[in-house]
Amino acid sequence: MAAIPRTDADSSWWRGAVIYQVYPRSFADGDGDGTGDLAGFRAKLSYLGELGVDALWFTPWYPSPMADGGYDVADYRDIDPRFGTLAEAEKLIGEALDLGIRTIVDIVPNHVSAAHPWFREALAADPGSPARERFWFRPGRGERGELPPNNWRSQFGGPAWTRVTEADGRQGEWFLHLFDSRQPDLNWDHPQVRREHEDVLRFWFNRGVAGVRIDSAALVSKDPALPDLPESGEPLPHPYVDRDELHQIYRSWRAIADSYPGGRILVGEVWMPDFERFARYLRPDELHTAFNFDFLSCPWDADRLRASIDTTLHAHRPVAAPPTWVLSNHDVTRTVTRYGRVDTGFDFATKAHGTPTDLALGTRRARAAALLTLALPGSVYLYQGEELGLPEVEDIPADRRQDPMYLRTGGADPGRDGCRVPLPWSGTVPPYGFSPPGSAAEPWLPQPTDWAARTVTAQQGDPASMLELYRVALRLRRAEPGLGDGPMRWLPGPGEVLAFQRGPDFTCLVNLSGEPVPLPDHTEVLLASSPLSDGMLPTDTAIWLRANGR
Known part of the structure; x- marks a missing residue:
């Protein structure tokens, strides 16, 4: 261990x-x-x-x-x-x-796999057997049980039920699978x-x-x-x-x-x-x-x-x-x-x-x-x-x-x-x-x-790459006491700019507008997702700042 x-x-x-x-x-x-x-x-x-x-x-x-x-x-x-x-x-x-x-x-x-020992045992067992009680086996609707037990649909498309062939070769019960037919649902009442x-x-x-x-x-x-x-x-x-x-x-x-x-x-x-x-x-x-x-x-x-x-x-x-x-x-x-x-x-x-x-x-x-x-x-x-x-x-x-x-x-x-x-x-x-x-x-x-x-x-080593952006961001996140778990406070700004403060002096701005926006008062640029434009924050760009204490 x-x-x-x-x-x-x-x-x-x-x-x-x-x-x-x-x-x-x-x-x-x-x-x-x-x-x-x-x-x-x-x-x-x-x-x-x-x-x-x-x-x-x-x-x-x-x-x-x-x-x-x-x-x-x-x-x-x-x-x-x-x-x-x-x-x-x-x-x-x-x-x-x-x-x-x-x-x-x-x-x-x-659910489990259709290859799981429990489901293999259930397929080999008779209708109503204890082995089938761990799943959702039910008789079908219709004159000869040819219709699924209800109208539920699989998350992957198609019906959520598949009919089995019983051990004697007859078309038998249906089993529930909210996903693929090879993923039979378990009965959690068991x-x-x-x-x-x-x-x-x-x-x-x-x-x-x-x-x-x-x-x-x-x-x-x-x-x-x-x-x-x-x-x-x-x-x-x-x-x-x-x-x-x-x-x-x-x-x-x-x-x-x-x-x-x-x-x-x-x-x-x-x-x-x-x-x-x-x-x-x-x-x-x-x-x-x-x-x-x-x-x-x-x-x-x-x-x-x-x-x-x-x-x-x-x-x-x-x-x-x-x-x-x-x-x-x-x-x-x-x-x-x-x-x-x-x-x-x-x-x-x-x-x-x-x-x-x-x-x-x-x-x-x-x-x-x-x-x-x-x-x-x-x-x-x-x-x-x-x-x-x-x-x-x-x-x-x-x-x-x-x-x-x-x-x-x-x-x-x-x-x-x-x-x-x-x-x-x-x-x-x-x-x-x-x-x-x-x-x-x-x-x-x-x-x-x-x-x-x-x-x-x-x-690696390319400061403009996505990998280096993540590496620097994760290093800063670990070092900044205000990041991770804890409170945040929204800051005023233009309608299409997200601005918030973490801790005493960490500010994040994200510009989702169509135009560059000015930066608020700050003492240091910690990290920007794209280069600044004449000291402005370009569109579709985020920045981490060391703000003036407030």
């Missing part, structure tokens, strides 16, 4: 941490098979130490058929052989701690399901992880009656979103986390427009933090961003939880691409192929957004490749795409592969150092041929 020290400061590390999201398949390939792995990651660990992050969040690294990028888990107590071994993961956790970097693992409580996940938490805490990120945290509980959704409007209470029973589950998890030293944390993926209900998950005996998707999906607009920041701070204040800020992750269009479009927000429902993008404009705005995000109160999540300014890869050939969002919609949805393309480390042609020299295997997703200027090697 990797030892995590316990002091008051250590126990609250998460309140102002910068947490780097690792998508293991795409970070670094150590064995040359075209897929990222733990050996590749461990060889690059010093890069993250130099970047200046406080923790790592690994998306699922467990044994999986990879029907949904590892979110179809077959075994929670091991590492997928494509990534390495459990012993390697334990070494990684310890090596990261030696650099002062904690590790967070991903838990997927809503005590064995609850005990199993509590044991999985202990398994990873015992190996030194500092926390767990909870996938689809608001979807876990279901109305046992499985009623139809109405044709229009959201039912209250919803049959599978944000049900009150969830809070009992997360209270039991919190008790487990609190029984370990060093500030072990629970982080929820909670997509929810109702901020009052969102905040309930962050009560002192439930989750520590939850992702702020309102900010992630917000357009590049001063009024909208300020409203999102204010609403977020207001929602967190009653429960004394720190906000989280995130610009991108493995599910959404990369920031430099999104910010270069006419519609700079993000919505799964409006994603489309061939949307025009001005990458120079998007990059300029992404640089400004980085300084904005890192100056706000609370913790920050940084998705791998954002520090390199990587764009969305939108021309992946159809036969190389793997995302079920793309496959289940027949290509109508471009899917999420474009933000999951392997990282470029060095060199001028693919695989850009992602795999060892001389490797015959291509990366599991193809890299663009024009990424030479975006590699780590190309950006």
